[in-house]
Amino acid sequence: DAGITQSPRHKVTETGTPVTLRCHQTENHRYMYWYRQDPGHGLRLIHYSYGVKDTDKGEVSDGYSVSRSKTEDFLLTLESATSSQTSVYFCAVGPLTEQYFGPGTRLTVT
Amino acid sequence: RKEVEQDPGPFNVPEGATVAFNCTYSNSASQSFFWYRQDCRKEPKLLMSVYSSGNEDGRFTAQLNRASQYISLLIRDSKLSDSATYLCVVNYNTDKLIFGTGTRLQVFP
Numbered sequence: 001d002a003g004i005t006q007s008p009r010h011k012v013t014e015t016g017t018p019v020t021l022r023c024h025q026t027e028n029h030r031y032m033y034w035y036r037q038d039p040g041h042g043l044r045l046i047h048y049s050y051g052v053k054d055t056d057k058g059e060v061s062d063g064y065s066v067s068r069s070k071t072e073d074f075l076l077t078l079e080s081a082t083s084s085q086t087s088v089y090f091c092a093v094g095p096l097t098e099q100y101f102g103p104g105t106r107l108t109v110t
Numbered sequence: 111r112k113e114v115e116q117d118p119g120p121f122n123v124p125e126g127a128t129v130a131f132n133c134t135y136s137n138s139a140s141q142s143f144f145w146y147r148q149d150c151r152k153e154p155k156l157l158m159s160v161y162s163s164g165n166e167d168g169r170f171t172a173q174l175n176r177a178s179q180y181i182s183l184l185i186r187d188s189k190l191s192d193s194a195t196y197l198c199v200v201n202y203n204t205d206k207l208i209f210g211t212g213t214r215l216q217v218f219p
Contacts, residue, residue: 031205042114042197042209043154050205058206090153096142096201101153 003027004102006091012108019078021105023091025071031095032074034058034066036087037104043090049074081109111136114210116198122216127188131213133198134180142201143174143181147194148212154197157183188217 003026013019023032031050035043035058045058047066055066063085067075078085086109091102116133123129135143143160158165160172160181171184185192198210 035209040211042211044209045206048205056205096205096207097144097159098156099207101155103153 004091004093004100006089006102006105008105009103010106012110013081014110015082016080019081019107021076021089021091021107023074023076023093023102025074025093027093028071029093029100030071031093032068033092033099034064034074034076035090035092036060036085037090038087046076046089078107081107083109085109112210113137113208114198114200116210116213118211118213120214120216122218123188125188125190125217125219127217128184128186129188129215130182130184131196131198131215132180132182133210133213134178135198135200135208136179137200137202138176138179139202140179140200141203143172144199144201144207145170145172145181145183146197146199146209148197149194154209157196185215188215190217190219193217 005024007022033048034046044060049055049068065077089105092099145157146154147157148154160174164173169186173182195212195214197212200208
């Protein structure tokens with residue numbers, strides 16, 4: 001157990017509204033990642049962080065932004081939610097050789 | 111062509127059976143390989159890394175074939191608790207992992 005929590009666990013929101021998802025870890029991992037998982041696709045990387053205030057884009061970063069002001073928290077923001085962003089979002093921490101995932105957030109954009 | 115491809119299954123096998131999954135990858139520069147397990151509506155969890163010489167962990171054996179660019183996972187003596195989706199994961203020596211879409215295994219009594 002890598003001490004990862006995500007909040008909220010479930011959210012329904014309307015198109016055009018901003019949404020922020022939170023990932024919190026207790027193990028002081030340097031690397032943190034945000035993925036989305038959709039049917040027919042593998043987990044796809046949205047953004048990742050390699051330290052406080054150090055972030056980079058993944059393969060599906062359009063429409064998303066992130067922030068990491070503390071080691072333990074990594075926030076994912078959907079600037080203006082769209083129906084295509086309906087998905088399950090997973091946070092992960094740790095080195096590439098052994099990533100630990102949070103329980104996920106189910107987001108529905110109506 | 112997808113970077114990592116897996117047969118989605120489902121593979122339906124009886125308890126005690128041996129089952130094998132293959133996964134192919136497209137980038138010959140791939141450096142690291144993993145199998146993750148994901149239970150229904152849960153997060154993925156690392157099952158095992160895959161080493162060039164092949165490796166075993168109890169009933170699970172992972173193999174890597176660089177020449178043909180595939181990795182495999184063999185499960186012996188299947189248990190009901192092995193029912194899950196198995197994700198093939200590849201790293202191209204960057205800061206990112208590439209995940210396959212998963213192979214679903216259902217073990218029945």
